[in-house]
Amino acid sequence: MKKLIALLVVALMAFPSAVFAKDIKLPSPEKKGGKPLMECLAKRKTFRRFSPKMLPPQVLSNLLWAAWGINRPDGKRTAPSALNKQDISLYVVMHSGVYVYDAKANKLVQKKSDDLRQFCGAQEFHKTVPLIFVYVSDLSKFGKGGHAHAKFYAAVDTGLISQNVYLFAASNDLATVVCGWLDRNQLAKKLDLPKNVRVVLSQPVGYPRL
Numbered sequence: 001m002k003k004l005i006a007l008l009v010v011a012l013m014a015f016p017s018a019v020f021a022k023d024i025k026l027p028s029p030e031k032k033g034g035k036p037l038m039e040c041l042a043k044r045k046t047f048r049r050f051s052p053k054m055l056p057p058q059v060l061s062n063l064l065w066a067a068w069g070i071n072r073p074d075g076k077r078t079a080p081s082a083l084n085k086q087d088i089s090l091y092v093v094m095h096s097g098v099y100v101y102d103a104k105a106n107k108l109v110q111k112k113s114d115d116l117r118q119f120c121g122a123q124e125f126h127k128t129v130p131l132i133f134v135y136v137s138d139l140s141k142f143g144k145g146g147h148a149h150a151k152f153y154a155a156v157d158t159g160l161i162s163q164n165v166y167l168f169a170a171s172n173d174l175a176t177v178v179c180g181w182l183d184r185n186q187l188a189k190k191l192d193l194p195k196n197v198r199v200v201l202s203q204p205v206g207y208p209r210l
């Protein structure tokens with residue numbers, strides 16, 4: 001019995017996330033419908049007042065797919081990426097913890113169980129908005145050579161995903177704001193990101209508080 005408990009303690013220390021992680025399986029994304037593109041462009045805007053109401057699973061799944069889902073059999077996505085390196089990971093920060101979007105498995109993989117929303121931006125709404133995307137780039141995917149060039153590509157790749165989110169928000173009457181005003185190093189530490197992996201921008205998404 002003692003041996004079993006000792007083994008359990010060792011396992012917990014070595015793989016805490018494997019033992020406690022609560023991944024969120026998403027419903028299949030609906031790839032039809034929505035407002036016409038020209039209407040979405042006409043409605044696209046930044047909106048900074050959020051209702052506390054969480055997006056239902058189907059809307060969240062649709063949003064994630066629109067943002068950075070796989071849209072072709074070869075694994076390419078709804079947003080382009082420089083050299084098709086797909087350097088961006090879409091982190092989802094909520095009250096219940098931090099998750100990474102696994103587009104292939106269509107689920108949110110839990111990375112942490114703490115509420116880190118307050119670290120995702122410097123504005124008041126970051127503390128209470130139910131859902132914040134954090135765009136994180138693995139710069140090492142662009143090779144060892146040019147760091148500046150990798151950061152440039154990471155910023156562009158993030159902007160393209162962020163615009164997908166803006167258009168989805170316009171189509172679904174949601175509120176969103178992309179945010180560069182954040183302490184990237186502090187958030188990277190809170191997210192336990194390795195050195196080559198950088199926070200680029202954050203983007204709360206939710207229902208508008210009118």
Ligand SMILES: Cc1cc2nc3c(=O)[nH]c(=O)nc-3n(C[C@H](O)[C@H](O)[C@H](O)COP(=O)(O)O)c2cc1C
Nearest residue numbers: 044045046047048121123177178179180181182201
């Ligand atoms: C790279 C980038 C960073 C931004 N950072 C912030 C931010 O930290 N906080 C904020 O409230 N808005 C931020 N914005 C939103 C802009 O203020 C907003 O897009 C601009 O005022 C134009 O408004 P519109 O999006 O409604 O056209 C950012 C936009 C971009 C493109």
